[in-house]
Each structure stands twice: as structure tokens, then as C-alpha cells.
Amino acid sequence: GENVGLHLPTLSVQEGDNSIINCAYSNSASDYFIWYKQESGKGPQFIIDIRSNMDKRQGQRVTVLLNKTVKHLSLQIAATQPGDSAVYFCAEVPLNDYKLSFGAGTTVTVRA
Amino acid sequence: GAVVSQHPSWVICKSGTSVKIECRSLDFQATTMFWYRQFPKQSLMLMATSNEGSKATYEQGVEKDKFLINHASLTLSTLTVTSAHPEDSSFYICSARPRGEDSPLHFGNGTRLTVT
Numbered sequence: 001g002e003n004v005g006l007h008l009p010t011l012s013v014q015e016g017d018n019s020i021i022n023c024a025y026s027n028s029a030s031d032y033f034i035w036y037k038q039e040s041g042k043g044p045q046f047i048i049d050i051r052s053n054m055d056k057r058q059g060q061r062v063t064v065l066l067n068k069t070v071k072h073l074s075l076q077i078a079a080t081q082p083g084d085s086a087v088y089f090c091a092e093v094p095l096n097d098y099k100l101s102f103g104a105g106t107t108v109t110v111r112a
Numbered sequence: 113g114a115v116v117s118q119h120p121s122w123v124i125c126k127s128g129t130s131v132k133i134e135c136r137s138l139d140f141q142a143t144t145m146f147w148y149r150q151f152p153k154q155s156l157m158l159m160a161t162s163n164e165g166s167k168a169t170y171e172q173g174v175e176k177d178k179f180l181i182n183h184a185s186l187t188l189s190t191l192t193v194t195s196a197h198p199e200d201s202s203f204y205i206c207s208a209r210p211r212g213e214d215s216p217l218h219f220g221n222g223t224r225l226t227v228t
Contacts, residue, residue, distance in 0.1 A: 034216050036219075041221075041224070042221050042222065043116075043207075043219035043220050043221045044156070044207075045219070046216045089155060098144060098209060098217070099146070099158060099161065100156075101158070102157075
């Protein structure tokens with residue numbers, strides 16, 4: 001995943017609005033992609049995943065889109081809630097490997 | 113299901129001492145566990161892959177003699193930070209995947225290490 005160093009991108013969203021979090025990944029051979037949510041002082045929590053043979057997958061209030069042409073992944077959160085405030089990481093996994101490479105992360109802040 | 117537990121959740125130690133962090137899969141077996149380090153406002157960086165019954169595989173730049181990993185059973189991996197220095201202060205997180213399952217990695221809640 002793309003690691004832009006010390007500064008984490010931020011996203012401020014009004015409660016009830018939809019959020020879109022973007023991620024650029026680096027390895028065109030990556031086969032599997034995962035979005036994790038990390039709250040302060042906790043470990044990453046699985047949100048949703050997608051295989052490279054798919055371009056869209058939906059979960060509860062979340063949708064992941066994969067564009068392999070431009071190596072781009074996005075996470076859409078519908079009707080964002082205060083509990084969605086966290087850092088969101090995308091992770092990529094190469095074929096036949098379990099190693100995750102994490103992106104830089106995006107800090108999402110939900111305004112009441 | 114698929115709970116990964118880390119212990120301790122936080123620890124403070126003096127420079128030069130060693131600290132052991134435990135990672136347990138509570139309701140599944142894991143032949144492979146992973147150790148990550150995360151500095152404030154940064155992403156997770158993979159340190160090493162812990163393999164049950166064999167030596168760990170370390171990522172480039174990670175000193176294997178400083179970060180000792182033992183994976184003695186299918187439910188427990190330990191990371192020992194030896195001769196800790198203040199620059200080792202970080203958030204250490206482990207993860208594991210249920211054996212035989214094609215499922216995402218499950219993460220522990222991390223251990224905050226502060227070296228004084």
C-alpha cells in the first residue's frame with residue numbers, strides 16, 4: 001500500500017452524510033484487498049474485503065470499489081455516524097501470501 | 113468468533129530491560145501470526161511473520177536478535193523486545209488467521225510499550 005509517511009490524510013464529514021475514503025495501492029499483483037477501521041488505542045477491525053476478480057462489494061452501510069486499471073480502492077460509508085470516527089486503512093495482499101501491506105490511513109471525523 | 117488477545121495492553125519499562133508481549137488466538141488455531149509496529153499517526157508496519165514450530169521470518173530492517181519471536185503452540189506467539197531503548201517505544205499489534213480458512217486476518221488490540 002501507499003505510505004505517504006508521517007501525515008495521515010483527514011476527512012471531516014457531517015453526521016448522516018456519505019463518506020468516501022480513497023486508497024492507492026502499489027502492487028499490481030495484489031489479489032485481495034481489505035479495509036480496516038482503527039479506533040484510538042485499539043487494533044484494526046475488519047470492515048470489508050474484496051477479491052481482485054471483483055470491482056464492487058457491498059456490506060452493511062459500506063461499499064468497497066476496486067479499480068485495478070488505476071490501482072485504486074475506495075470505501076463508501078452510507079449515513080455516517082459518530083461511531084464511524086476512526087482511522088481507516090486499506091490493505092493489500094499478494095496472491096498466495098498472507099502478508100498485509102497497509103496504506104497510510106485516513107482519519108475520519110464525524111461532525112454532529 | 114476469531115478473537116485475538118494481546119497481553120499486556122500497555123507496559124512501561126526501563127532502558128536496557130526486556131519486555132515480553134503475548135498474542136493468543138482464543139477460539140481458533142493459527143499456524144501463522146504476524147507482528148506489526150505502529151508509531152503515532154503512522155500506518156502499521158509488518159515486523160515479522162511468526163510460524164508455529166519454526167523460526168520467524170523478519171522483514172528487512174528488523175533486527176531478529178532484538179525482537180525475539182517464539183510461536184510455541186497453535187494459539188500463542190510471543191514477541192520479546194530485548195535491551196529496550198526509548199526508540200522502541202511504540203504500539204505493537206499482532207494478527208492471526210484461522211488455520212485452513214480463507215478469511216481476513218484478525219488483529220489483537222495492541223500493546224503500548226513505553227521505554228523510559
